[in-house]
């Protein structure tokens with residue numbers, strides 16, 4: 102599903118953010134990516150979204166060789182990838198229903214399908230009753246659940262989450278991680294989660310890829326949050 106072969110990424114300044122990384126993630130896997138600040142985790146996510154080009158190496162996602170994608174093919178490529186970020190990124194002037202429906206309107210989903218799928222996604226994330234609320238009327242945990250519903254409504258094969266619990270308290274962090282785990286198990290979505298949340302990583306017993314200074318220093322099935330200098 103995801104394959105990086107000897108991928109490096111250098112920005113114009115400093116040493117490479119990602120150095121000679123090779124990584125294979127199968128369809129349906131749930132993978133945590135951990136590592137101290139500046140180790141290259143967000144750069145990895147941006148490379149997978151083709152927001153950045155690798156300086157060296159190749160990336161294959163699904164059956165797409167990202168280096169071969171033309172500019173005009175990128176929007177369609179990204180439609181198959183759901184994203185969730187630390188800061189929720191909801192549309193502030195739209196209510197919950199419209200935030201999710203918006204993701205479908207941009208790909209011209211028929212209205213009757215939107216009317217069916219938005220409530221279904223809201224039920225999945227436990228927010229069926231809040232469909233008329235605006236983001237500022239919701240707690241952080243609720244906003245992140247809306248963001249998750251939006252990320253999933255178009256049925257992506259892959260979900261990329263960059264510190265999805267970074268702004269949440271422990272209870273809400275757990276709820277979001279449980280939801281991610283359920284989605285992975287029930288829908289078979291391949292999920293990659295960048296996180297600093299040691300307790301959750303240690304408890305969930307998933308595959309854990311640890312980065313340090315742009316390099317993968319460990320990759321363990323049923324792994325834990327390795328001890329490194331935070």
Ligand SMILES: Nc1ncnc2c1ncn2[C@@H]1O[C@H](COP(=O)(O)OP(=O)(O)OP(=O)(O)O)[C@@H](O)[C@H]1O
Nearest residue numbers: 112113114118136137138139140141142143144145
């Ligand atoms: N746009 C940029 N221009 C120059 N250097 C950058 C840029 N973005 C990131 N870097 C550098 O690349 C390295 C990796 O950054 P990255 O954001 O991928 O780390 P990270 O592991 O996601 O960190 P954090 O956990 O703090 O989010 C860092 O040294 C950072 O300073």
